[in-house]
Amino acid sequence: MSRCENFLEMSSRYLDGDLNPDEEQSLLSHLAECPDCRRAYEAMRAVSLELDVTDAPEGFAAGVMGAVRAAAPGRRPRRLAAGRGRAARIAALAACCALIAAAGLKLASESGPAANESEPASFGAVSVERDIAPANAGDVVDRDITGDDAEPAVSASSCAAKVDAVTVQEGEVVSHSRDGGYIAELAEILSWSRAAESAPQGEPDWVITAEVDAGELVLNVWDEQGELLCEDGSGEAWYALGDADELREALT
Amino acid sequence: MTREQEREIIEKVVAGDTEAFEALVLEHQNKVYSLALRMVGNEEDARDMAQEAFIRAFNSLAGFRGDSKFSVWIYRLTSNICIDFLRSRAKKRTVSMTWADDEGGEAGELEIPDETWSPAERLERSETRESVRRGLDSLSPQYREILLLREINGLSYDEISEALGIEPGTVKSRIFRARKKLCDFLLSEGNIPGPGASNAPKGGTGV
Structure with a gap:
């Protein structure tokens, strides 16, 4: 020097x-x-x-809080899935709903067209958790769950009937599972985080098929710079809560 | 907000009190937004990035151990999100540059300047301000990140070292190189600030 x-x-x-x-x-x-x-x-x-500090735009905090409220249910299932017994079952049920919600499927027979279609993950899962998991549930270890006055949009039983199995195709490799915990984890990772403008062109990195009693629903998932971009076939696209590394880890 | 208050709020949020999170947003929004603004260079994207940072912070708050300050943690989240965004933006630009290459133009990861400020906004901004913005754009995201963590967020060398996982000595030299590149840029643009009033330097790093 x-x-x-x-x-x-x-x-x-x-x-x-x-x-x-x-x-x-x-x-x-x-x-x-x-x-x-x-x-x-x-x-x-x-x-x-x-290089000084610029004030955040007007309404910034309100916008964050709105998004956070919508995202709040999404983070619950995985933490629950770590538990056993009842907590794990609750998580699986909630996650089934989340997966359906993540896939943008309207629960037509139960709730009609989803009003909040742009935020698919926010419907279903949260109501189910609140519906079937009172704050004092014995072995529910998660402090997260609170009793709430929210009206359940779908019932736990109708939800449980929804996803029987999940098939994941990654290139030539296809795996199939009926494990509730595994489905829960996938659902959590793939649940809605924020809207995406559109799905990318070309082959998805993963094709995830959920078997439901009404048939099956297909989710195309791309690894975009480490983020997961999901598309449900109807043109609805969103960035998932989890990232590509988390998904790969869950799949192994 | 004291460290103790911060910890209490985080505990509440983790326990399911979503609304308690708002206090953290209000406390940190300006610096998080400012960091994003200087990282991505325009207000609209900065708002999205800053919002995304808070959402990710909320979603992974249970994993926040409190070894470092919440502020340090969320600044790091913010700059990561911005760097990912800049990478994907650069990638898109590279695609359009590929066509330019067919006609003999130079391909590669050229930064095409964004016309992100409206004319009215641009008028209001001093030449230095504009020049600094262009200079920041010319820095690699990693240089931009470390310089902004110091200048905008006021993190100490030690805090930056911890946040980025690099040696404090490396922090010093990297900040210096970022400043030097930026100044070289200013000088090359002929936008050299004259010797003004000798303001005291910003707050120390606590060293």
Whole structure:
């Protein structure tokens, strides 16, 4: 490092308050006699002053809270799935709904067209959890579950009947499972996080088929820069809550 | 907000009190948004990125161990989200550049400047401000990230070291290189701030 280069490095640390008094003295006397370093230091300082805090736009917090409320049910099943017995069953049921919801399927016979179609994951799952998991449920370990006055949109039993099995195709590899915990995990990972403009062109990285009593529903999933972009065949596309690594891990 | 208050709020949220999260949003929204704004360079995307950061923070709050400050954690989330976004944007641009290559143009990951500020906004912004924005655009996302964590978010070298998982010595030299590149850019644009009033440097790093 040349002498001036060294002083430039010190100028940067000076702006961050990282110099001891001796270094500071040495820098300042150099800046006084070296116009080039002085100029570079002034530029650094100007940048530093320019990079200030801008207030978040109006309504930002409200927007976040709206999205967070919608996302809240999505994070529950996986944590529940770690439990055993009843908690795990509840998780599986909730996740079945979430998977259906994630696939954008309207629960036509029970609830008619979904009013909140743009946020598929938010319907079904949350109501089910609240419906069948009172706050004092004995072995439900998750502190998350609270009694709530929300009206259940679908019942647990109708939900349980929905997804019997899941088939995942990744390239040439096809796997099939009826494991509720596994389905729950997939559902959690694939549930709606935010809307996507459209599905990508080309072959999806995964094709996930859920067997339901009414037939089957197919979810196309792409790994887009590590994020999961899902599409349900109707043109509805969304970014999933989980990422591609999580999905790969769940599938192994 | 004290560390203790922060911890109480996080416990509430993890226990299912979604509404308690709002206090964290209000506390950190300006710096998270500012970081996103400087990372992606326009207000609309910055808003989306900042919102996404809070949503991801909410969803993974149960995994937040409290070893570091919530602020450090969410800044890191924010910059990760922004870097992913910038990568996918660069990829899209590279695709359009491929066509340019057919006619002998130069292909590659050229940054095509975004016309993201409206003319009225641009008028309001000083030349330095505009120049700094273009300069930031010219930095790699990694340089941009580390410089902004220091300048906008006011993290200390140690906090940045922890957030990015790199040695404190590397933090110092990387911040310096980011500043130097940015200044070289300003000087090359002829936008050299004159020797103004000697304002004191920003707050120290606590070293």
